[in-house]
Amino acid sequence: MSSTILSVVSSVVIPFIQLFGVYVIINGHISPGGGFAGGTIIGASLILYRMVSGSDAARNRYPYSRLIKITCFSLLSYGLIKGYSFINGGLDLHMYDLPIGTPGNIFSGRYLLPLNIFVGAIVASVMYFFYSLFSEGEI
Amino acid sequence: MRKAASVILTLCIIAILLVPVSELPEFGSENSPAHNYVSKTYLEEAMHETGAMNIITGIILDYRAFDTFIEATVMFAGAMVVLLLLRKEGEDNEQHYS
Amino acid sequence: MERLIANYVEVCAIMLFGVGFMTLLMHNNMIKKIIGLNIMDTAVFLFFIAKGYISGKQAPIVVGKLEEASAYINPVPTSLMLTGIVVAVSTTALALALTLRLHQKYGTIELDEIIRLREA
Numbered sequence: 001m002s003s004t005i006l007s008v009v010s011s012v013v014i015p016f017i018q019l020f021g022v023y024v025i026i027n028g029h030i031s032p033g034g035g036f037a038g039g040t041i042i043g044a045s046l047i048l049y050r051m052v053s054g055s056d057a058a059r060n061r062y063p064y065s066r067l068i069k070i071t072c073f074s075l076l077s078y079g080l081i082k083g084y085s086f087i088n089g090g091l092d093l094h095m096y097d098l099p100i101g102t103p104g105n106i107f108s109g110r111y112l113l114p115l116n117i118f119v120g121a122i123v124a125s126v127m128y129f130f131y132s133l134f135s136e137g138e139i
Numbered sequence: 140m141r142k143a144a145s146v147i148l149t150l151c152i153i154a155i156l157l158v159p160v161s162e163l164p165e166f167g168s169e170n171s172p173a174h175n176y177v178s179k180t181y182l183e184e185a186m187h188e189t190g191a192m193n194i195i196t197g198i199i200l201d202y203r204a205f206d207t208f209i210e211a212t213v214m215f216a217g218a219m220v221v222l223l224l225l226r227k228e229g230e231d232n233e234q235h236y237s
Numbered sequence: 238m239e240r241l242i243a244n245y246v247e248v249c250a251i252m253l254f255g256v257g258f259m260t261l262l263m264h265n266n267m268i269k270k271i272i273g274l275n276i277m278d279t280a281v282f283l284f285f286i287a288k289g290y291i292s293g294k295q296a297p298i299v300v301g302k303l304e305e306a307s308a309y310i311n312p313v314p315t316s317l318m319l320t321g322i323v324v325a326v327s328t329t330a331l332a333l334a335l336t337l338r339l340h341q342k343y344g345t346i347e348l349d350e351i352i353r354l355r356e357a
Contacts, residue, residue, distance in 0.1 A: 028149040032298060034199075035278070038320065075215055082204045100190045105301075109190035115200050117209075122211050126218045130330050137227040145262035148308040160247050161240045167292035172312050174291070181313065182306040186299055194297040194309075198316045209322040219326030221334045 002054065010052045017045040021120075028116040029109050035116040039123025046128040056134055060136040062128070064139040071125045084110055239288040250330050253280035269337045271329060278325040289314035335355045 025038030050058040088095050103110035130139045149174035164171035181198060199207050241248055257280060260273030289311040297312040337348055342348050 021188050029193050029196045029200075032193065033149060034196050036323065046283075047198070056158075071215065071218075078208060078211060082198055082208060101188050103186055109197070109201075112189070112196065112200055115204070116196075119207065119211060122215065126214050129218050130221065133221055133225045134333070137225055139222075139226075142263055145259060149255050149262070150260055152258065153251060154253070156251050157248065160244055160251065161356045163238065163247065165240070166246055166287065167290050168242045170318050171288075173288055173314075177315050178311045179306045182297065182309055194299065194301040194312050195316050195319075198312060198341070199319060203316065206317075206320055210323050213324055214327050215337055217331055220240065221330055224334045224338055 002052070007054050010048060014045050014049055017048070018042055021045065025120040026106060026113065029112045030104065030106070035119030036123055037118035038116075040127060042120065043124040043127030046124065047131045050128075050132060051126045053100060055132070055138075059139070060130075067125050067128070067139070071120055072097075074121040078115060079084055127128055247284055250280050250284035250287065253283065265347045265349055267339065267348060268333075270348075271332045271336065274332070275325065275329050278321075278328075282321060282325075285318055286314055292354075 021038045021041035023034040023038075024041060025035060028034035028038065046062065049061070085097070087093070088097060098110045100110055103109075107113065129139060163202065179201070182194060184196040185194045188202040189197040191201070217234075254277055257273045257276030261274060262272050263272075264270060274329065291310050294308055294310050297309045336346060343351050344352065345354075
């Protein structure tokens, strides 16, 4: 599927879609949205790029080894950070915690921003894997 | 024969399920037993203890973060199984280092 | 009987559940059965989320100043069903992948033909 209109228009539109997805993820604790909705938006932009430019260009720009490393690292980091936070609060150890800040800033809440980013990365990568495996059989 | 049996079975199930619905509290009423002290505590303490202005994000990423972790694991496991089932052969021969 | 008209959202959820169930039973095609399963999932989500609504209150997002706890709707059913929606997506993807492998092995996706081919 490679006509000139689609290539030119999508090369203008895809950066805006990804910027909007990043905005929804980062402002997940202030406005409606969060990790899952933002991750789906970024995954949809990856699928659009693969549809328009063909699978060779998509395999050069988003290689399989990088995506699988990002997914596994995000899942393990989510587990480690939340496990540390639970043990620190449950046993009253009072070791180092991120500050709570004032509600309304972006860097507020203890671990809300890193956890939203990790969940968004996992959802976006899984959506892209589903599309490319069902349509062609290789990533 | 099969289609008649399935239609009768579905109508029986819908009728059996509609009997308790006629005894539920009204849609949108204030004093139903589903709104008890749990939601009241979540609404009052969430902004003070977690620092989130979106109360639902504060619930799913701070009070019940373990459920979100298991859900991310389920999504990851589903992606791994689909990868195992649908990947073509001959793709792995290119990435082996000797 | 008047309660059934007042609780119209729950009645619609159960009708949707019946529609999905009949789709699961009546067709022979595997993909239509999987669509029926997905419709039943959506009906259960609608029923559960409708239990958290209180008429006249606002959404649980703090705008400006935190009001008292009786000015918001119940936030618990929404956050519990967020997990369920993701699990439904994963289940549908897995079922469709298995259907693709069935088609590669037997050449058809009608269920009675597959059963006949396996017994022969």
